[in-house]
Amino acid sequence: MPEINRHKNDKSNKPPIDAAALLAWYDNNARALPWRVSPADRARGVAPNPYFVWLSEIMLQQTTVPTVGKYFAAFTSRWPTVQDLAAADRDDVLKEWAGLGYYARARNLHACANMVVDEFGGDFPQTAAELMNLPGIGPYTSAAIAAICYDQQVAVVDGNVDRVVARFTALDQPVRDAKPFVKSFVQQSVPKRAGDFAQSLMDLGATICAPKRANCLICPIAENCQGTKTADPTNFPVMPAKKQKPKRAGHAFVVENAKGEIWLQQRPEKGLLAAMTEVPGSEWHKLAEIKSDTIPEPEFPIRGEWRNCGSIEHVFTHFALTLTVWKLNSDEAPTQKGWWSKKQNLDAEALPTVFKKVLAKTFEE
DNA sequence: AAATCGGGGTA
DNA sequence: TACCCAGATTT
Incomplete structure (x- = not known):
């Protein structure tokens, strides 16, 4: 037939x-x-x-x-x-x-x-x-x-x-x-x-x-x-098989100077959140790759009395992120390229939601 | 064809 | 929680 x-x-x-x-x-x-x-x-x-x-x-x-x-x-x-x-x-x-x-x-x-x-x-x-x-x-x-x-x-x-x-x-x-x-x-x-x-x-x-x-x-x-x-x-429609969302983790570093300004910088032109604004931070480690439950210790960009402000969670399309938030009061710029931004003016910056969560965490104090 | 790329509303 | 939203682009 x-x-x-x-x-x-x-x-x-x-x-x-x-x-x-x-x-x-x-x-x-x-x-x-x-x-x-x-x-x-x-x-x-x-x-x-x-x-x-x-x-x-x-x-x-x-x-x-x-x-x-x-x-x-x-x-x-x-x-x-x-x-x-x-x-x-x-x-x-x-x-x-x-x-x-x-x-x-x-x-x-x-x-x-x-x-x-x-x-x-x-x-x-x-x-x-x-x-x-x-x-x-x-x-x-x-x-x-x-x-x-x-x-x-x-x-x-x-x-x-x-x-x-x-x-x-x-x-x-x-x-x-x-x-x-x-x-x-x-x-x-x-x-x-x-x-x-x-x-x-x-x-x-x-x-x-x-x-x-x-x-x-x-x-x-x-x-x-x-x-x-x-x-x-x-x-209907029938759904394709779903796969679980991988996890990543890292550190975020918030520096505030004596004038109440926050240090910001621009992200690279390509990749996630390309060309948007961020606070300095560590790599976002894939938890499966570091073979450990704990992420690496933070490598602070400058010396000082860094305070642990806890952590924030943020879910992207293809992974979930946990960032440990650190805060330092200093007039020293933590990275080479960047700028000081008044706290009252942060809403006008090109900050994606994940970094607004980070900043909000430091303002809880 | 599969992965990448955000964030929020809904049940 | 899981799903989905007036998808496009890159790999």
């Missing part, structure tokens, strides 16, 4: 998404967001601001809508146009981004703004293929900007859409291994109102077809959904 060379999730076996029904739902239930043009305004011909859409899309990468809110307001207030952002100092962009995470986004954001101004006269390219060439803009973001701003009929696939499609088609493998299928499945349903359709699918995933709750009773596309016919649609 010959093999039937057809994938189990071949789209020819799956009824498509009812775009008209989804758009009708979106017309009445769209989330109101600062960077978004409502479907009613869009129907009247109001065009989205590509700078706002692009900025929001970069901020929203792996980041929730509530978290982005304040940062989006701060950026658009300080830099109202892409020309303003391009003209800004990169360090100021990093300072505004501090706390939002994934700092390569901030570096690429500034580079992209300059490219749009220098190479495209300040106007974003209007197709996903062209947008893909800009720094920080990948498969999702290029499609999102092209669809939302210019109604290019491309499939926009983010984490929400992955989940909706996985449930809709009862996908039997992790979406990570079925990206082409998900994209082609969405593509066949993209209507003329491509931007509203993209946002409707994401809104559906954010509100009705949520990660731990599927409210199928009020879902506008439940009719053709395979997942809702199963015992529990939230069994």
Whole structure:
């Protein structure tokens, strides 16, 4: 008996998404967001601001809508146009981004703004293929900007859409291994109102077809959904095997001078928290590699009466970190390159959250 | 294909 | 706790 060379999730076996029904739902239930043009305004011909859409899309990468809110307001207030952002100092962009995470986004954001101004006269390219060439803009973001701003009929696939499609088609493998299928499945349903359709699918995933709750009773596309016919649609998407998070540990050195200033320095241009600001510290030892329960003794950068302030915990994407915090009052600079920063002004520095935790620990005294 | 790259909200 | 969030880039 010959093999039937057809994938189990071949789209020819799956009824498509009812775009008209989804758009009708979106017309009445769209989330109101600062960077978004409502479907009613869009129907009247109001065009989205590509700078706002692009900025929001970069901020929203792996980041929730509530978290982005304040940062989006701060950026658009300080830099109202892409020309303003391009003209800004990169360090100021990093300072505004501090706390939002994934700092390569901030570096690429500034580079992209300059490219749009220098190479495209300040106007974003209007197709996903062209947008893909800009720094920080990948498969999702290029499609999102092209669809939302210019109604290019491309499939926009983010984490929400992955989940909706996985449930809709009862996908039997992790979406990570079925990206082409998900994209082609969405593509066949993209209507003329491509931007509203993209946002409707994401809104559906954010509100009705949520990660731990599927409210199928009020879902506008439940009719053709395979997942809702199963015992529990939230069994989809199936998750890949998880692996445990390794641990690292190190020391952080906080030096305060007689004027109440803290010694800060800049991290290297590459790697974790690249180009951001930090306090001096030790290497972050991988606990498995030092074959011991205890990390090496601290090698203080300068002599003095260092005080142990306890430790802080911080969890990154791929490891968990424990830092022992040490404090010294001294007017001597502990490292070669760096600067003194007033304690009252630390919020304006480009300090990632892990170092804000370190500093907060020393202020408990 | 797998690893790297942050931080916070949710159940 | 574990999972997930309008992913991109590097290895």
